Amino acid sequence: MQAAQQIDWLERTRRNMAAGASDMVDSIARIDVARYTDPARLAREQDLIFRRHPxxxxxxxxxxxxxxxxxxxxxxxxxxxxxxxxxxxxxxxxxxxxxxxxxxxxxxxxxxxxxxxxxxxxxxxxxxxxxxxxxxxxxxxxxxxxxxxxxxxxxxxxxxxxxxxxxxxxYDFDGFFTTLRDDLDSFGLGSHVLYDEREIGIAGNWKLVVEGGLETYHVRQAHRATIAPMFADNVAVADRLGRHARLYFTKRNAAELQGQPLEGKSVRDYGNPLYYIFPNLVILVQPDHATVMAVFPQGTDTCIVQGGALIPEPPQNDKARLHWDRNVKIFWDALDEDFQMAQAIQPGFRSGANSHVTFGRFEQGCIWFHEEMDRVLDSGQSKTQN
CATH class of the missing domain: 2.102.10.10 (Rieske [2Fe-2S] iron-sulphur domain)
Structure with a gap:
């Protein structure tokens, strides 16, 4: 991430911390729960999104x-x-x-x-x-x-x-990555190596799992046993990057930014930058490494998560392995809480209790996610009809 972008993020973070607020969009959004249960919808997602995008x-x-x-x-x-x-x-x-x-x-x-x-x-x-x-x-x-x-x-x-x-x-990969490459390349991930790869089956729609990484509203409650004590309550910076998004999960120590010059400071010291890459990939940048999660639908009510950590170099000794094991465990433990929530939500969708899902103004990452999917699906449908 370029220095000017880091200063912008930290300035917005400082402002949000002072107000106890988060970046927000203009209005809430409602979507039909059938998006998570309809086999025809899933078939279109697989054909028009998962087959035709990186x-x-x-x-x-x-x-x-x-x-x-x-x-x-x-x-x-x-x-x-x-x-x-x-x-x-x-x-x-x-x-x-x-x-x-x-x-x-x-x-x-x-x-x-x-x-x-x-x-x-x-x-x-x-x-x-x-x-x-x-x-x-x-x-x-x-x-x-x-x-x-x-x-x-x-x-x-x-x-x-x-x-x-x-x-x-x-395929125009440069065009697809254009709004992301400078940021992620600046973190040096291209030379990092995979550590602790995992594959996890989940009894929930794939979109529920992706949504868990696109808002900070749930952190205080859903992650109270793991990571919540590290993070400010629902204080985030969010940017829409075409079909992708960039969010900042703000840590409590960001309160130290008040009244301080921001030049030379790193966003990695005051929170976790999270990059959502359309349609199913999340990269969480941490102080000395990154963690990666891709979600693949296997049915309307099932999906598989595949991911792992990208670390600067292979661990050379037991001390280094212990360091990475501890860091990666925190990531997967927090994700497991998200996975359990998704598995509890899916039967609720089947119950008929709710006709729609409501996303709040500070859940804009979820709103953007669905808007971009709709844009692709509507465009593909129109081409088919024509």
């Missing part, structure tokens, strides 16, 4: 060396990532071009020189080219050049690997 599917440090291979299956589409012998990152559909078998079954491999289908042993290189066909005399009319692996658009940013799951033309 998805965080892995971490750069898991593909740090030539021959590293990672698979990802949480989008309902088998995805395969490789670091080829030239050091380039590649993404493909994890599907053999012979009979459609899943090509790589392991979640992670290293030191690979080729990819061999477990069904008939068709072999591909790490760039996706078809290199070997057993008993090739049976395929004399086959054009190898058109039977390479189906390529997906891929990019690395902030230590995370993003893939557009639907094959197609070049």
């Amino acid at each position: 998805m965080a599917v892995s971490f750069s440090s898991k593909l740090a060396h030539p021959g590293d291979v990672v698979t990802h299956d949480l989008l309902g589409i088998p995805i395969l990532l490789t670091r080829d012998r030239e050091g380039r990152l590649n993404a493909f559909l994890n599907v053999c071009r012979h009979r459609g078998a899943k090509l790589v079954w392991q979640r992670e491999q290293c030191g690979q020189r080729s990819l061999v289908c477990p069904y008939h042993a068709w072999t591909y290189d790490l760039v996706g080219r078809l290199r070997g066909i057993p008993h090739e005399e049976g395929f004399t009319q086959l054009d190898r050049a058109t039977h390479g692996l189906a390529r997906l658009q891929v990019a690395e940013a902030f230590g995370i690997v993003f893939v557009v799951p639907q094959p197609g033309e070049d």
Whole structure:
């Protein structure tokens, strides 16, 4: 985050702390609870949002060396990532071009020189080219050049690997990340390494889990047993960044900013900057590392969270491991409270008690989240109808 942006955030934080208030939008918003229970709505989200936008599917440090291979299956589409012998990152559909078998079954491999289908042993290189066909005399009319692996658009940013799951033309990743890249690059996340990766199943709609990171209103009550004592009650700074958002979870020590010059001070010392990346990714920047959470729908009432910590370097000794274990535990313990809340809300939606959800003026992150989804879904529907 640039120095001018940090000063702006700290100035707004100081003002909000003095007033005991938060940034707010002009009006409340109401949405129908069917958004969380309707299978047709979920199908449209998966088609128009999760298939056609960049998805965080892995971490750069898991593909740090030539021959590293990672698979990802949480989008309902088998995805395969490789670091080829030239050091380039590649993404493909994890599907053999012979009979459609899943090509790589392991979640992670290293030191690979080729990819061999477990069904008939068709072999591909790490760039996706078809290199070997057993008993090739049976395929004399086959054009190898058109039977390479189906390529997906891929990019690395902030230590995370993003893939557009639907094959197609070049994707404008720079345009997608334009309002985020300067901030997140300034925290050095691109050179950080993954620590304590986790995958957690939740009996709740995916949007409930994302919403838990988009407002500070719930912290005092929902997190009273974990992180609430560290944070000011519902004092936040929030910026809309196109389809994305940037929020500041303000710590109690931000009261020290009153009457102090702000030049040279770091936002990491007085709160946690949180970045929401459309549609399902949250990056929480902490004093010496960041934590990452991506949410993948598995049904109207179920989802899977995949995430972990990005730390400056692999721990070199037990003392360093203990430090990171303690820090990461705080993150996951707080998230577990959010997950439990989502799992309690979902049956309530099914009960018929409420016809709608109401978001307050200081829950603007949730409002923006739904507005951006509506914009994409409405645009996709109109194109289909035309």
